[in-house]
Amino acid sequence: MTPERMARIKSVIKHRQFDLTVVMENVFDPHNISAVMRSCDAVGVQELYVLNTRIPPHKKWGSKSSASAAQWLTIYTFTDVADCFATLRKKYQKIYTTHLASESVSLYELDLTQPVALVFGNEAEGVSAEVCRYADGNFLIPQVGMVKSLNISVACAVTLYEAFRQRWQAGYYQQADRFQAEKHALEKLWLRQDEIS
Template identity: 40%
Template sequence: MPLLPRRFERLKAVLDCRMGDLTLLLEQVDKPHNLSAILRSCDAVGVLEAHAVCLQGRLPTFNSTAQGSQKWVPLQLETDVNVAIHRLKQRGFRLYGTHLGAEAVDYRCCDFTGPTAFVLGAEKWGLSAAAAAQIDQAVIIPMRGMVQSLNVSVATATLLFEALRQRQAAGRVPTAGEGVAPERYQRLLFEWAYPQVAAWCRSQGRPYPALSEAGEIAEELPRTVRLRC
């Protein structure tokens, strides 16, 4: 079925608001419900992608809580937390880790308007010593009850929406695609609009066709491929 113009405009509108300089690094957060809820929050806020270091031999799985958000917020799998942290720092991210310690500060006292990566661990044991030693700032979400921590998905949502609030106040929220590099923007737009054709192009080792202003593929493709549109 051809892509409807209103569907294409919806995809563009969402991608226009994505923020490539706001991300997550999850360390051994493996419960499907938590991962699903976290990616749903990422999608709601406008996070472009997230990262995860899973337990050895385990791949992330999702449930209905995600509402399909895993299709719109890719979860990049990392094999080692040290390597993942190094890569994020090389890209200019400042890392804020949820870690209870003497140097931890109230998350509302931090500036999340620049390139920001939130680092969160599993609820039972939190961040590993290796991860905690490498974050730029430990943060806490103050509790007023008997329980001294939030579910990891709730903590993630709290941090992400605070980052969004700060960026809105500072006029730093993208509205026209400026939060994603142009080449990546075009690649993602095609993959969102025509996932099956994109998969065929990758299997053939060929670039994606150009799209018209209305979202139509501006190139003649084999009939078997056109049927996937």
């Protein structure tokens, strides 16, 4: 491994946010999933949760959309809602869904510096009522156009970059001592992966 490659791996791991995650519920299109993966990697989200209760598990992601982001993420797959959210509750203080409801708040009102899981629903129906019952609240992305929703991968990117903005201002990306154990374990894993590939 070249010194440049090693420096790149260390730099990326240094900025990983182990207390920010994305959950995708029954997202059909592998290209949407791959685009979400790419956004997660871009802002330092390490863990991604894929919940499939109505569709078979995806066998492959759209490699063109993800630009190989999948290999750098820790991806958990679930087929049971209760199991998925019990796992999330062990690590994340808040769970927010993207759901249009009377009590929904603007994305820009959320505190995304706390340990938080952000849930995005499928292309046709959004987040299910069952999943909403597990959430601490719903949010929406303010829009002023005729169309009232964004593509799931675009909505996720907008949301993650708001989290990035808040966390950058809070200094989270500059704190090398955050999540030292997780970063050390991830570095060992990535170095092993890099040697094999």
